[in-house]
Amino acid sequence: MAQYENILYDLPAPGVAKVTLNRPDRLNAYTNPLLSELADAFRQAKADENVRVVIVTGAGRGFCAGQDLAANTAEMDFEKGLKEYYRPMILALADLGKPSIAMVNGAAAGAGMSLALACDFRIAAQNAKFVTAFAGIALVPDAGMSYHLPRLVGLARAQEMITFNRPVGADEALSIGLVTKIAPADQLEATTLAFAGQLVNIPTVAFALTRQMLHRSFDLDLSGALAQEEKNQPIAGATADFMEGIRAFMEKRAPQFKGK
Numbered sequence: 001m002a003q004y005e006n007i008l009y010d011l012p013a014p015g016v017a018k019v020t021l022n023r024p025d026r027l028n029a030y031t032n033p034l035l036s037e038l039a040d041a042f043r044q045a046k047a048d049e050n051v052r053v054v055i056v057t058g059a060g061r062g063f064c065a066g067q068d069l070a071a072n073t074a075e076m077d078f079e080k081g082l083k084e085y086y087r088p089m090i091l092a093l094a095d096l097g098k099p100s101i102a103m104v105n106g107a108a109a110g111a112g113m114s115l116a117l118a119c120d121f122r123i124a125a126q127n128a129k130f131v132t133a134f135a136g137i138a139l140v141p142d143a144g145m146s147y148h149l150p151r152l153v154g155l156a157r158a159q160e161m162i163t164f165n166r167p168v169g170a171d172e173a174l175s176i177g178l179v180t181k182i183a184p185a186d187q188l189e190a191t192t193l194a195f196a197g198q199l200v201n202i203p204t205v206a207f208a209l210t211r212q213m214l215h216r217s218f219d220l221d222l223s224g225a226l227a228q229e230e231k232n233q234p235i236a237g238a239t240a241d242f243m244e245g246i247r248a249f250m251e252k253r254a255p256q257f258k259g260k
């Protein structure tokens with residue numbers, strides 16, 4: 001298993017990988033090495049066929065405060081930083097081919113919030129807060145926030161959250177569909193592992209195709225959506241999991257999907 005300096009990678013339960021941003025003294029703020037390690041960890045999780053679900057979280061009292069602003073901001077090369085570090089990390093997560101869960105244990109701000117949004121599910125501690133942050137330092141949203149936030153909460157709410165940079169707590173996040181579930185802080189890990197346990201035995205190929213179809217559907221007309229269904233159903237229908245699903249249905253038992 002790869003060794004990392006800024007993140008932790010472990011396997012807390014069968015089929016589950018956990019990636020932990022590990023700069024707790026800086027609220028897990030991003031540096032370039034941390035971003036590269038994250039991208040690498042997502043590629044490692046994708047390549048490991050025993051991993052069926054990935055949890056992303058932060059060490060200590062926060063999820064991630066976004067870019068480390070204490071680093072040399074005067075000389076920031078935004079285009080290079082975004083293209084060479086943020087883009088590969090977000091695309092590696094999108095290309096995981098298996099479900100991802102952001103376990104949000106405190107503040108998720110700026111591109112740290114973008115990372116949580118890029119996961120398929122978000123489970124937040126009661127004390128979590130989502131802070132878009134970018135407008136606070138006169139920047140535009142990045143690391144995919146401009147794509148994911150309006151899809152999750154709608155255009156009007158996304159615009160309000162970004163413009164006013166108002167922290168959104170766990171209860172509000174749940175009520176607007178920003179998170180899947182909330183849990184008391186001391187039960188966050190157990191709640192997330194139980195949720196991950198539900199995803200370990202899903203038909204992963206169908207999941208990955210469905211994810212891609214749903215994300216693309218906003219840019220398609222009905223005919224285009226039907227076309228991607230026609231393209232992907234034969235792929236899902238050719239999996240061993242489809243045959244297992246049919247057998248299990250006929251035998252009146254729960255299916256044992258292998259993700260193949």
Ligand code: T3D
Pocket residue numbers: 026027029064065066067068069070076077078079081082107108109110111112131133134136137139142
């Ligand atoms: O091309 C590129 O690379 C550009 C990419 C940009 C991507 C981005 O993410 S830009 C957005 C950067 N992030 C922010 O603007 C967030 C700033 N931080 C906050 O809004 C708040 O600190 C939090 C909501 C994250 C947490 O609030 P709270 O009240 O829980 O904690 P705090 O007291 O504000 O912060 C605790 C410490 O963390 C504090 O340091 P201190 O006083 O204890 O020594 C604070 O300065 C530090 N901290 C927080 N965020 C960052 C940070 N240090 C460095 N970088 C940070 N982003």
